[in-house]
Amino acid sequence: MATNNIRVVGYLPPPYHEKLREYMQSQSLTESAAIVAIVKQFFDGENGSEGVASQELDEATAPLKAQIALIERRLAVLESAFVSSQRSKPARRAPYQYGPPPVLPPQDITQLARRLGVSAATLEEAAQKSSDEFRDWSKRRDPAQRSWCKKGELFHPNSD
Template sequence: MATENKRIVGYLPKDYYTQLREYMEREHISESAALVRMVKQFFDTPNAHPDVEAEVAALKTQMQQVLSRIGVLEQLAQTRPAQRKGSASQPHPMLQSLSREELARRMGVSSELLLDVASKGETEFQQWCRHRDPGKRLWRREGEMFHPVEE
């Protein structure tokens, strides 16, 4: 295919390559189209804040703190039933099943890493989840969905 575009060759670290593949799948575009979008965005976006990386790092830290707090709240909600005056205790709130992307986001990892660990076996996956989940929850995989394990 003849083109006036210039060819480039490069090597990406595995994490960036995985993210590039996820982006391509999500956007339904080729590798070349994905790279063109990224380069265009980089060169066409004025750098309004010189400390963008520091700001992003601070936001990631804040996000992890929020996820941890949510996990603690979920854990408290499961261990202490809410009680109202003169009424029976309310049922425990249940965590909903999550997609691979949602659970990966909850744990702060890539969806590819989540899938890789899930393929190693249920016991190993559940212990890995407990270590990374903000609420120290166990998760199990059923098909394309991930479900919280009731303990």
């Protein structure tokens, strides 16, 4: 019988020869056909174990796929909430949107004393000091950190 197949001569250890015999009987194959089938399975992967391995892999990864899907849904909810919160935020307003801040009018001693949180007598006493000392003193006490100077009977804000 002429064939293009290459002849292989080998010696199997007894435990493997026993397994080969069991395989031959379970598959109803000759010894050479069993060896060819085993070699094909090894090199070509032509056995049912690939399908089983694929099925086992699918079963093992199914819970992970479900968790990933849940995380993706949660992420989508968070993204939509973030986008909607960005849309609903009012635009930041520039300071002094309606023009410059109001100019403080000159104030008499009682008005300025109330603004600085001191008595009229304390204010009068401080106004007796030099103009630089009074300017520093009033600036430390003014809520807007404005310095004041005395001109006649009124106190005028400085334009520091």
